[in-house]
Amino acid sequence: KPGNIQNEDTFSITTKKASLDIFLPDGRSIQAEILTSDTVERVLEVVSHKIGLCRELLGYFGLFLIRFYKEGKLSVMKKLADFELPYVSLRSSEVENCKVGLRKWYMDPSLDSMLMDCRAAVKLIYMQAIQDIEKEWAKPTQLQRQKLEALQKEDNQTKFLELSQEVQHYGYMQLDPCTCDYPEPGCGAVLSVGNNEISCCITLPNNQTQDIIFQMNRVKCWQVTFLGTLLDMDGPQRTLNQNLELRFQYSENSRWQWFVIYTKQAFLLSSCLKKMISEKMVKQAAENPEMQIEVPEQGKSKKYHIQQSQQKNYSSFRPRKSKIKIAEVDCVLGTIKEEGL
Structure with missing residues (x-):
């Protein structure tokens, strides 16, 4: 590990x-x-x-x-x-x-509201919001940008953060450009993760781009795999030397299918997916007293006990038939392990 x-x-x-x-x-x-x-x-x-x-x-x-x-x-x-x-x-x-x-470190942008009574916390998330817009991780429209710049000049941090909630990909984690196997192997991809979704901008072989959004409530499970040496492998992951992959199983039109991403940030991506699920479950538990949830301290093993019928399709992980070494991250909703990430 x-x-x-x-x-x-x-x-x-x-x-x-x-x-x-x-x-x-x-x-x-x-x-x-x-x-x-x-x-x-x-x-x-x-x-x-x-x-x-x-x-x-x-x-x-x-x-x-x-x-x-x-x-x-x-x-x-x-x-x-x-x-x-x-x-x-x-x-x-x-x-x-x-x-x-x-x-x-939270993936639900609306949780900003929990920090508004602490001036130092507001300043930190305000600085990060400005940085994310500068780095083009968050993507305001021209009108939003003008309003945000005006609020920034006034140093109106709370109003700035309030408006930021409406900005596309605000509060998301953006990964470096990587490759994926959809709609065909070797496609370039830029992933932004947050607000209960994985947003992918995929570059097709003809250089056209396609935006795809995967909703987390339709992700059944995921797995990080170490691909080992790439000397005997063909394909895009060899040229980019992305020797980690994250694959997740997704429900599309009532069918489960696998989506594979080759990225050196596979463990970070896995942490983000786990964070989104845990935040969603805490929110559901608060809204539904029939739901039982146990959330131990951060950094410890986390087991979630759920008594809700709509969660039952998060079932056990289907093993992948492969000779390559599996890293220790196999995630299903039932048990989520944080160690080593």
Whole structure:
């Protein structure tokens, strides 16, 4: 498991005091005085104290390994799990220009409303909203852009975030360009994930683009697979060296079919899908007292017990017939494991 790699590194480092730069969405960094053995949970506590973030809101934020490019682009490589050691993760990362960044960690944009009473939390999600629009992850219309720019000049953060709710892909996680097998193998794809959907902009072989939206309530299960060496493989994943795939089973016209995405961010994508399901279930439990749900602390194994007939089609995972190595992420709604992601 990826988590075990972390543990081996942990035993080989000496616990000592260190400074760790935590990057905010506006490009500034906070210098956190930590121990090299501090977990994500502990580092988040240090950062929250420094910026005045209410501790009860810490669960709405996470630490991520983010790659920064010279031309101003960035790529979220992975979400650090609560038990990981950011100091060790950063130093063991083989990715160039990689930094630890603080970002909000929820996929339902309407959850912004839970943070409105904390000025530091509002400032953080406001900075991220501006960054996401600048990076074209969130896509306002021309009229929305003009209104947002006016509100930004006034520094009216709450009104800015209120209007952002109407912007396409606001609060979504965007992945780097990757490839997929739909409608045929080798198609380029850009995925944006959030608000209970996977939004795909697919480039067809004739260079035309096609937008496809997969609703999470029609996703039965998914699986992350490590493809091993690509030397003996043909196809687009060899040229792009995307040696991880995420495949999910989807209901289309009452038929279940598989959709395969080749991306180095497969574990991040899996984390986003799990987050969307857990948020949806918490919301359903609040609306329906007959539904039983158990949500242990973040970072621990999560098992959801559901007593609702419409969820029964989330059944056991159908194994894939293949000789390639399966990574530890097999997800169905019944049991969702977070370790190592």
